[in-house]
Amino acid sequence: MADVKTPRLTSKGRATRARILGVAADLIAKRGIAGTQIDDVRRAAGVSGSQMTHYFKDKRTLIKAVIAWQAQSTLDTHTRPELGHLDSFEALRRWAGSTVERQRERAFEGGCQFGSLAGQLVESDAETRADLAAGFEQWLELFRKGLLAMRDRGDLRREADPEALAYALLGAMQGGLLLSQTLRRVEPLRDSLNAAIAHVESLATSNP
Structure with a gap:
């Protein structure tokens, strides 16, 4: 899988990013890709616009990261x-x-x-x-x-x-x-x- 490049993060930053990804994956599972906008994820994750942009510059970047996150979650389950x-x-x-x-x-x-x-x-x-x-x-x-x-x-x-x-x-x-x-x-x-x-x-x- 192509690497999802992320900024160097503190432990708090990693936790915030993981929370955003978990929320995004959950929303996508319920609403689908088309029905999930980056602002929906931001509000549900309780982060500011600047925080969201820090971790994911746009929806494409977020979706790419969700794919990697969901793949790893699947491997963990197995x-x-x-x-x-x-x-x-x-x-x-x-x-x-x-x-x-x-x-x-x-x-x-x-x-x-x-x-x-x-x-x-x-x-x-x-x-x-x-x-x-x-x-x-x-x-x-x-x-x-x-x-x-x-x-x-x-x-x-x-x-x-x-x-x-x-x-x-x-x-x-x-x-x-x-x-x-x-x-x-x-x-x-x-x-x-x-x-x-x-x-x-x-x-x-x-x-x-």
Whole structure:
């Protein structure tokens, strides 16, 4: 992902910038990119116009930073200690279960915030598409590394393709999230994740 250049900040400045990004991400999730203006973010974050300009000179700069912030937030969610390195069948099941439960707690509102950003911005310009692609690549790499470790350890058969399985897992999640968000029910997300993990398990060297 292209670096989002920021001024050298104090700890207080970093906290303020993070607060602005969190507010911006939340507003964008609720209103969409077009429905979120930089003044809306400024008011919601409780900062002055000069503060806002200090951190983000315009809406494009803010959106670029939100993409990076949302990508990192997604990675953080997928690298929680209880998930390990997504390198076991049990870890994958816990990941699927926690993904479903998190959406259930939200009443299936909001879906995937990074996926939503991608849907709104992917065709806007080449640089933005590259930033979004880099975010997804980081996400896919988590699955690739875990699946490769499983294959190297002998949990998966040698013919198992970590690249293809990573696409299957992330694709099942993204599609399932969108359907569950739209239909407001658990089955699309739960069943798509279960099907993707069942496919991974079908390549196990023994019953997982």
